[in-house]
Amino acid sequence: MxxxxxxxxxxxxxxxxxxxxxxxxxxxxxxxxxxxxxxxxxxxxxxxxxxxxxxxxxxxxxxxxxxxxxxxxxxxxxxxxxxxSEPTPHAAREPFLARVFFAGNLPRAQVLDLLRERRAEAEAMLTRFTDKRESLRPAEADRARYLTIATLDNGIAHTKAELAWLDTVEQDLP
Amino acid sequence: MxxxxxxxxxxxxxxxxxxxxxxxxxxxxxxxxxxxxxxxxxxxxxxxxxxxxxxxxxxxxxxxxxxxxxxxxxxxxxxxxxxxSEPTPHAAREPFLARVFFAGNLPRAQVLDLLRERRAEAEAMLTRFTDKRESLRPAEADRARYLTIATLDNGIAHTKAELAWLDTVEQDLP
DNA sequence: TCGCCATAGTTGTCATGTCGACTAATTGCG
DNA sequence: CGCAATTAGTCGACATGACAACTATGGCGA
The missing domain is CATH 1.10.10.10 (Winged helix-like DNA-binding domain superfamily/Winged helix DNA-binding domain)
Known part of the structure; x- marks a missing residue:
């Protein structure tokens, strides 16, 4: 466990x-x-x-x-x-990507809806994360504190990557 | 299900x-x-x-x-x-970040080990993804095909974000 | 005073995931 | 010749997670 x-x-x-x-x-x-x-x-x-x-x-x-x-x-x-100990490889499980993968038969507009919902979610996450990050700002000299903040930065980085990906897909979607 | x-x-x-x-x-x-x-x-x-x-x-x-x-x-x-349908919000579950969060008491060298193992994993993933991506290159005019490739690009984008995050953490870790 | 909220924890049940062993035939490699 | 791998599928047991209902007490606002 x-x-x-x-x-x-x-x-x-x-x-x-x-x-x-x-x-x-x-x-x-x-x-x-x-x-x-x-x-x-x-x-x-x-x-x-x-x-x-x-x-x-x-x-x-x-x-x-x-x-x-x-x-x-x-x-x-x-x-x-x-x-x-050795980290056990994490099984990928992304319900959103699953939808995207199978959304090929949907009309273009509905695919865009899917993407926009995801964008809204990601934007909400980003503000939550950055707000929390602001409240945590000081005292990065000690390792423990630095690492807990780093996990938040990880979430922020991935959320930004997701938003950037959404930008290109929304633009290029045929 | x-x-x-x-x-x-x-x-x-x-x-x-x-x-x-x-x-x-x-x-x-x-x-x-x-x-x-x-x-x-x-x-x-x-x-x-x-x-x-x-x-x-x-x-x-x-x-x-x-x-x-x-x-x-x-x-x-x-x-x-x-x-x-409405997407049900995905419960976050990142074993690696859990380790990082609690790794504060570890000596610096062991934290770096943890990060380097993660880097190795991420790099392996990236080559797997980009290899697959190369093999899929043509025919992006049709929407279904575009979307399946887009899910791969999503994985690539996140893996790159992870590697960039590792860069800064490995550098800045006190 | 009524009901809701916060504190603190328990229990039950169902769904889902995980692991491994098992059957059975055929193909290919050394 | 023997043994592993491939194809195709089944079964049982256990672990984990998810959801909801339930017990209690006390504070606070309408």
């Missing part, structure tokens, strides 16, 4: 509850990973069962108890191992 | 067996979709059950019978509907 590695990575930065993790996934991580709430909680359970994390129940005054999960040394070991 | 749509798209180009489909997926489609053999055969079964495809058994002299699957008018209808 790769999600287990990501969760360990986050727990390594700070102890967190499943609820916290979900929020981090939806904010800082959303540009390269999406995680289901139920999946996160189940992953935490397996991590505890495997000894890669421990739970500390923190009572709160007006809110439900926090089940704070802490990474263990064993957990840090598998995290490190994951980071340095 | 989105795989069902892709299979319908291919059956719409020509009647095929599951075996044929697998080969097409692994050659013409591999740059944007990966499909498991078992999954393809099961998808064909459901397509037949739903009335979107029919089977024609074609005996062969020296090889096992071919179970040629043909798209039906109903199948063509759902294919068309898919092509023109």
């Amino acid at each position: 790769i999600l287990a590695r990501l969760v360990l990575g986050l727990l390594n930065l700070a102890p967190m509850t499943g609820y916290d993790l979900k929020k981090v996934f939806d904010s800082s991580i959303s540009h390269f990973w999406a995680a289901d709430k139920a999946q996160i909680y189940r992953t935490l359970n397996t991590l505890v069962a495997e000894g890669y994390a421990t739970v500390e129940v923190v009572p709160q005054a007006n809110y439900p108890d926090r089940q704070e999960h802490h990474i263990t040394p064993a957990g840090q070991a598998v995290l490190l191992e994951w980071l340095t | 989105i795989l069902a749509r892709l299979v319908l798209g291919l059956l719409n180009l020509a009647p095929m067996t599951g075996y044929d489909l697998k080969k097409v997926f692994d050659s013409s489609i591999s740059h944007f979709w990966a499909a498991d053999k078992a999954q393809i055969y099961r998808t064909l079964n459901t397509l037949v059950a739903e009335g979107y495809a029919t089977v024609e058994v074609v005996p062969q002299a020296n090889y096992p019978d071919r179970q040629e699957h043909h798209i039906t008018p109903a199948g063509q209808a759902v294919l068309l509907e898919w092509l023109t």
Whole structure:
């Protein structure tokens, strides 16, 4: 489970509850990973069962108890191992390109619709990414911070590449 | 099932067996979709059950019978509907970026290793893509052909963007 | 006061993907 | 001659993901 590695990575930065993790996934991580709430909680359970994390129940005054999960040394070991292991080649899966591939029988106008919808999506993504990027601007001297920002820059670069591709296809489409 | 749509798209180009489909997926489609053999055969079964495809058994002299699957008018209808329907936003999932995000504690040299492995992968992809692109060069006047080539160009554009991103990260990494 | 929102987490079910083993005939290579 | 590869397809089991419903509590605004 790769999600287990990501969760360990986050727990390594700070102890967190499943609820916290979900929020981090939806904010800082959303540009390269999406995680289901139920999946996160189940992953935490397996991590505890495997000894890669421990739970500390923190009572709160007006809110439900926090089940704070802490990474263990064993957990840090598998995290490190994951980071340095051979990457398994990522299976391509691009639903939009699938549509484009089969859109040959459609009238030209409908193909252009398809492309314009994609453009709208890409433009929305680009503004989201650049906005976030602006808010993160300072402190690039430390490596960890530089790398997290670099993942955002990666998203920005790819989104721009997508827009440039759309430019040429919209122009040249016979 | 989105795989069902892709299979319908291919059956719409020509009647095929599951075996044929697998080969097409692994050659013409591999740059944007990966499909498991078992999954393809099961998808064909459901397509037949739903009335979107029919089977024609074609005996062969020296090889096992071919179970040629043909798209039906109903199948063509759902294919068309898919092509023109709202695209469902694609959940981001980039294992490599996940590693980069958490690689902050690693020594600089190991981060560079990670990046160089990625570069090797990207360069291999780029040559595969451009090779295929060379072999496909002529006949861009017809829209269907243009679009299938455009999906390849999309892969090339993104791979180049990835390499450019790697250039700057490898240079600037603190 | 009613209902919604935020906090925090659980459970169930279905869909989809993944991996590997298995059948079976034929062709080609060394 | 033997063995691997190609053609063609099937089956079972498990992993992963997705979606929704459900339990609780307390704060806040209309």
